[in-house]
Amino acid sequence: MEERKKVIFSGIQPSGDLTLGNYLGALKNWVNLQDSYDCYFCVVDLHAITVRQEPKDLRRRTLEILSIYIAAGIDPEKNTLFIQSHVPAHSEASWLLTCSSYMGELSRMTQFKDKSQNMGDSINAGLFVYPVLMASDILLYNTDLVPVGSDQKQHLELARDLAERFNHLYSPTFTVPEPYIPKSGAKIMDLQDPTKKMSKSSQNPNAYILIMDPPETIRKKISRTVTDSLGVINYTDDQPGIKNLINILSAIKDISPEEVVSLYKGKGYAEFKRDVAEAIIEELEPLQSKVKELMNNKEYLESIYKRGAEKANYVSMKTLRKMQKKIGFIPR
Ligand code: AMP
Ligand code: TRP
Numbered sequence: 001m002e003e004r005k006k007v008i009f010s011g012i013q014p015s016g017d018l019t020l021g022n023y024l025g026a027l028k029n030w031v032n033l034q035d036s037y038d039c040y041f042c043v044v045d046l047h048a049i050t051v052r053q054e055p056k057d058l059r060r061r062t063l064e065i066l067s068i069y070i071a072a073g074i075d076p077e078k079n080t081l082f083i084q085s086h087v088p089a090h091s092e093a094s095w096l097l098t099c100s101s102y103m104g105e106l107s108r109m110t111q112f113k114d115k116s117q118n119m120g121d122s123i124n125a126g127l128f129v130y131p132v133l134m135a136s137d138i139l140l141y142n143t144d145l146v147p148v149g150s151d152q153k154q155h156l157e158l159a160r161d162l163a164e165r166f167n168h169l170y171s172p173t174f175t176v177p178e179p180y181i182p183k184s185g186a187k188i189m190d191l192q193d194p195t196k197k198m199s200k201s202s203q204n205p206n207a208y209i210l211i212m213d214p215p216e217t218i219r220k221k222i223s224r225t226v227t228d229s230l231g232v233i234n235y236t237d238d239q240p241g242i243k244n245l246i247n248i249l250s251a252i253k254d255i256s257p258e259e260v261v262s263l264y265k266g267k268g269y270a271e272f273k274r275d276v277a278e279a280i281i282e283e284l285e286p287l288q289s290k291v292k293e294l295m296n297n298k299e300y301l302e303s304i305y306k307r308g309a310e311k312a313n314y315v316s317m318k319t320l321r322k323m324q325k326k327i328g329f330i331p332r
Contacts, residue, residue, distance in 0.1 A: 016200030024185030025149030
């Protein structure tokens with residue numbers, strides 16, 4: 001019998017244009033993992049509506065993210081690429097798991113705390129149960145490994161807790177997933193405030209690099225990166241701006257931060273920034289032209305996401321049926 005390949009699941013929300021953080025923290029690693037695992041890569045549109053989305057932007061971004069997956073090198077012939085809302089088991093499993101999640105544990109999620117700040121009484125309940133939907137995404141496919149940036153670590157802990165709770169309450173049902181967090185790209189920081197993570201929802205466009213930013217914009221944004229007045233390129237928390245640029249270069253070139261430091265010994269910030277900008281451009285330019293090509297071929301994209309949804313529906317439905325049966329629902 002052929003040995004079962006381990007399963008990977010990951011997703012990105014179409015809630016804003018993708019940043020270099022998404023690319024280095026998530027996507028680039030998916031590309032490296034695809035040959036050794038059975039991979040599901042999802043565009044998580046159900047997650048995106050936890051904040052208000054303009055329908056036409058949501059439509060464009062959903063297809064653009066799918067195009068970015070493919071353009072980044074994820075082979076749609078070998079992996080399952082799909083759109084979350086095309087697979088109803090995610091929403092259904094999410095309800096079942098919501099009923100064994102605690103208000104306390106959900107209130108402790110730092111992403112919820114951050115996102116619900118300044119929202120007063122109008123915090124939508126979706127934002128609160130969002131991590132349960134994420135757990136459903138993962139558990140429905142009996143996922144072994146979840147490659148994400150370090151900001152998702154806490155959500156993954158919850159997915160593990162929910163899996164164990166269900167397995168214990170009924171009988172072994174879910175694989176308990178492990179996080180896979182990259183070394184250098186795990187947390188790319190805001191270019192204007194390197195104590196915050198780079199986020200597509202930032203108000204200041206100089207704070208992030210978008211995957212689709214043209215070369216001139218990338219050069220400008222990198223040259224304006226906030227650094228310090230020490231003038232030496234060192235990998236230390238005392239120089240968070242420089243540390244972030246080192247992480248970016250190290251993740252792109254696939255070399256260690258220490259190697260970057262020794263390459264730039266005795267060199268100035270201007271030269272370093274110039275090289276970082278060129279490395280980003282070199283990495284993103286081929287991807288960008290592929291994305292533009294794919295966005296002009298909606299039929300091809302449709303064939304990919306339809307095929308992906310078929311496979312995802314088949315696998316997730318089997319798990320959902322198991323859950324329903326164990327809970328005590330009458331089989332249909
Ligand atoms: P999101 O944009 O929140 O849907 O995140 C999609 C993926 O990108 C997740 O795996 C995140 O952990 C990752 N990610 C988002 N922002 C960053 C960042 N600044 N640095 C590293 N990874 C990130
Ligand atoms: N919550 C994740 C984020 O904001 C996106 C996501 C949703 C996800 N479902 C997932 C990531 C399942 C990994 C696995 O980044």
